[in-house]
Amino acid sequence: MSTRQPVTINDVARAAQVSVSTVSNVLTGNRPVAAKTRQQVLQVVEALGFRPNRLARGLVSRSSKTIGIVASGLEYFGPSRTLVGMEQEASERGYSLLLSLIHDPATEEIEPIVTDLLAHQVDGIIWAIPQIGHNRTWWLNGAHPLPIPVVFLNHQTWPGLVSVDIDNCYGAQLATTHLLESGRQQIGLIAGPSTWYAANQRQKGWASALQAAGKASEPRQIMTGDWSPQSGEQAFYALMKRYPEMDALFVSNDQMAIGAMRAASDLNLRIPEDIAVVGFDDIPEAAFTRPRLTTVRQQVVELGRLAVTALLELIDSSNQQEEQQHNRLLQPSLIVRESSQRLR
Amino acid sequence: MSTRQPVTINDVARAAQVSVSTVSNVLTGNRPVAAKTRQQVLQVVEALGFRPNRLARGLVSRSSKTIGIVASGLEYFGPSRTLVGMEQEASERGYSLLLSLIHDPATEEIEPIVTDLLAHQVDGIIWAIPQIGHNRTWWLNGAHPLPIPVVFLNHQTWPGLVSVDIDNCYGAQLATTHLLESGRQQIGLIAGPSTWYAANQRQKGWASALQAAGKASEPRQIMTGDWSPQSGEQAFYALMKRYPEMDALFVSNDQMAIGAMRAASDLNLRIPEDIAVVGFDDIPEAAFTRPRLTTVRQQVVELGRLAVTALLELIDSSNQQEEQQHNRLLQPSLIVRESSQRLR
DNA sequence: GAGTACCATAAAAACGTTTTACATGTCAAT
DNA sequence: ATTGACATGTAAAACGTTTTTATGGTACTC
Known part of the structure; x- marks a missing residue:
């Protein structure tokens, strides 16, 4: 010592x-x-x-071999795995990670966070913060041109911004179409907070699958939660009250789905006989609920690796002034289990 | 740009x-x-x-205001929350986090990770890696005296090592004693991997609670899992086979408990009527299983803050050469829900 | 055999700060 | 008046690297 x-x-x-x-x-x-x-x-x-000494090296070579990660919601399934993916890809390619967390994406001041990373001379930034509140507009108004590249995670694509994401809309279509093809007629939705881009995309996917089947999607078929199991439980009660003919339900994440299934069970509704349920995420617990939960699996680790890959490409190319756009979407897949079993 | x-x-x-x-x-x-x-x-x-420029500053002042975090298992409930706590405390006190993840704590080479952090001139290191394999002995044989302080997370206390942890043994005692006091007689255990210190401590707590009640704890009452729901499911089947009189079960984490409850349900065993279950962690889903899961709640975020606090104390005092020992244990608490309801 | 290109190495200049050591001015005490 | 102490400010030396520029030697061309 x-x-x-x-x-x-x-x-x-x-x-x-x-x-x-x-x-x-x-x-x-x-x-x-x-x-x-x-x-x-x-x-x-x-x-x-x-x-x-990497400080000395970075000082003169003007490249710290470090990238700044600004993240949020590490207590959730997706973000924590994505962070793992980012670390893997970065360390394999000789980069270190400087981690900054935001606790309330809607209100927290982002200027000091970015300037702090800049002071650390990071070679690039991955902005893994849900696109809500003014944290989005800060970037869009362009009043803060950065000397280093930035990659956005879970953000709406936008000219001039490089972003990588899961194709949430497609995933939701997958889930909803599956319910329709299993013979379900009345498909409700428990959505995530409307301030979240991902939540909106999943809602959009649900609506477009219904439309493709010639069915309407009305507001009364939708309840909004905050991603927590608790909110899923409450949303289910509310939904059954105002949309009693519902025979299937797409829930925007697995945690809320678990809450919803608990509520269904308390109302003596059988899953999947009375009502089918599909979640989103494929958390480890999803395969062990009763009934086992059908869900949409995202490649969360891969998403993190992709973000780093994209960022390093930008870093390398920015030395050669050949800026390239490259927005990428990863396609999720459907994991069918008991909770959406076809009716005989 | x-x-x-x-x-x-x-x-x-x-x-x-x-x-x-x-x-x-x-x-x-x-x-x-x-x-x-x-x-x-x-x-x-x-x-x-x-x-x-923090590189230039750190170069001459010999203090980078950065601490290195070496962590693992961010996909689990505890570690990800603890990381959040570390980041909060560190950023509040003006420190940045350099993050390094280990994927296989048992085999991965740790020397390069440490030297990389040293090359970055971090002011201290938090070693949040389960105490398994040679990653523990590397530190113990003392062949690698570090010029900076290190705080160990989830490690057995040891003279010369500063560590902070959850009191796993106490938590398991809490759970087991609760089952005994609820009138249960035959209490099984699904343990975590025996290579993990935390798993051993929880087993020890279970055994000591049984002993305090004048009951034996035999190997046939114990099955080992790997923390996953899947392994909990399998362990439950195995346990019921060789310990059929079991009327209560302490499971070393909530994920395995969820797997075990699923298995119980598949065997047409009612919880808590036929068998009571208590888990460990209090993951968000635990309150929404059917039945709702009684479990031991750890203060995981607080643990992270504590680790940083301890490290910064060491950093400050190492300038003044007043090395102080301070191993701290956080006490978990029992959250009683339906799965361990007293029999009438 | 003169010029030229090239290779390997060395010396010195940067990089952007903090720290050290020195300079100035003021004021109080002798 | 001289001294000492103190408050304020500056110049220059560090910190440990990479990068730039310089140098000496060897081989190659004409």
Whole structure:
């Protein structure tokens, strides 16, 4: 706990009897070094356990090999897995992660967060904050041109913004179409908060699947929750009251679906006999509810990797001034289980 | 996306017609500056939007105001929340987080991870990796004295190591004692992987509660899972087969408890009438299973804050050479719901 | 054999801060 | 008046790298 580690590039140079520039060239590969000299240097580096100070390196090379992650809702299934994916991809490609969390995306001041990351000289930023409140408009009005690239996660695509996302609309269509094809007639929706882009997309997918089947989608078929199981439970009660003929239900996430199934059970409604349920996320618990929950599986880890890949592309290309647009959507898939079993 | 931001402390000094040292003193507060001058400088800083380059600052001041987090299992309930707590406490106290994740704590090489953090000149490290495999012994054999303090999370206390943790043993006692006091006689255990310290502590708590009640705890009362709902389901089947008189069950985490309840239901066993179940964690879904799950609630966010607090204390005191030991345990609490209802 | 290109290495200049050491001016005490 | 203490400010030295520029040597061309 006490040994300072003052082994610097000078020490290496002295021990290897070469200049510091040569040591630097060996380590960075910026310029060729004779094989014999390189061996000699590497040997000393190993022996002394030298690790270049990344602060000093970043200071002069103007590249910290660090990316800033601004995230939120790590207590939810998706965001925490996505963070894992981002870390994997970044560390595999030699980048470190500087993590900043936002607790209330709707109100929290974002300027200080961004400037702090800039002060740290990050090479790029991944903005993994739900598109709600003024945190979106801050970016859109363009009053804050950044010297580094930014990739947006779970945001509506927009000219000039690079974003990656799950295709929420498609996922919801998948779920709703599946219910229709299983012979269901009256399909309700428990939506997420309308301030969330993802919630709106899932609602849109539900509505468009109904429309494609020639069915109407009316407001009374919809209740809104806040993603929590608790809100799913309440939404279900409210929905059954005003839409009693409902024989199937698409719930915008699995946690609310679990709350809704609990409520159904308390009303002595049988799933899937009386009412079919489909969720969204495929959380680990979904396969072990009673009945096992049919749901839409997103590739959340892959999403994180994709975000980093996109960001690094921008970083590399920004050196070459060849800015490229590349908005990507990952396609979710439907996992059919007991809760949406076809009626005999 | 293109504006370089080359506003440096020199620009500020020039604009404010003072020396760079004065600007530095205003910003760091290291030395007093006359009120009039300070005003003048601050005004220019504001006008130019100057933010000191933290790389340069860290280089000379030998303090990066950054702490390294090495974590694992962010897909689980506890670790992700704890990370949130760490970030909150750190950002409130002016520190940034450098995040490193480990995917397989048992086998992954830890040396490169630590040296990478050291190269980043972090002021301290929080080691939030389950105490399994050689990742523990690496620290214990002391062959790698670090120049910065380290705080261990979810680790067994050890002389010379500072650690913070949940009191898992106490939590398990709480759960088991509650079952005994509710009139249950035969209490089984679904344990976590025996390589995990937390799993062992929970098993120990279960055993000691039984012992305190004058009851034996035999191997046949125990099945081991891997924390997943799937493994809980399988463990339950196995347990009922070899310990059929079981009338209550303590499960080491909520996810396995959900799997176990599903299995019970498939065997037409009623909960809590035929068998009572208590879990551990209090995940959001626990309150909405059927029946609602009695469980042990841990203060996971608080744990993260505590870890940072402890680390910052060490960082501050290491400047003053007054090393202090401070191992802290947070006490969990029991949340009683339907799954452990007393029999009439 | 003179010029030229090239390779490997070295010396020195940056990078943007903080820290150290020194300079000035004022004021109180002698 | 001289001294010392203090308050304020500045110049210059650090911090540990990479990058730029310089240098010496070797081989190659004509």
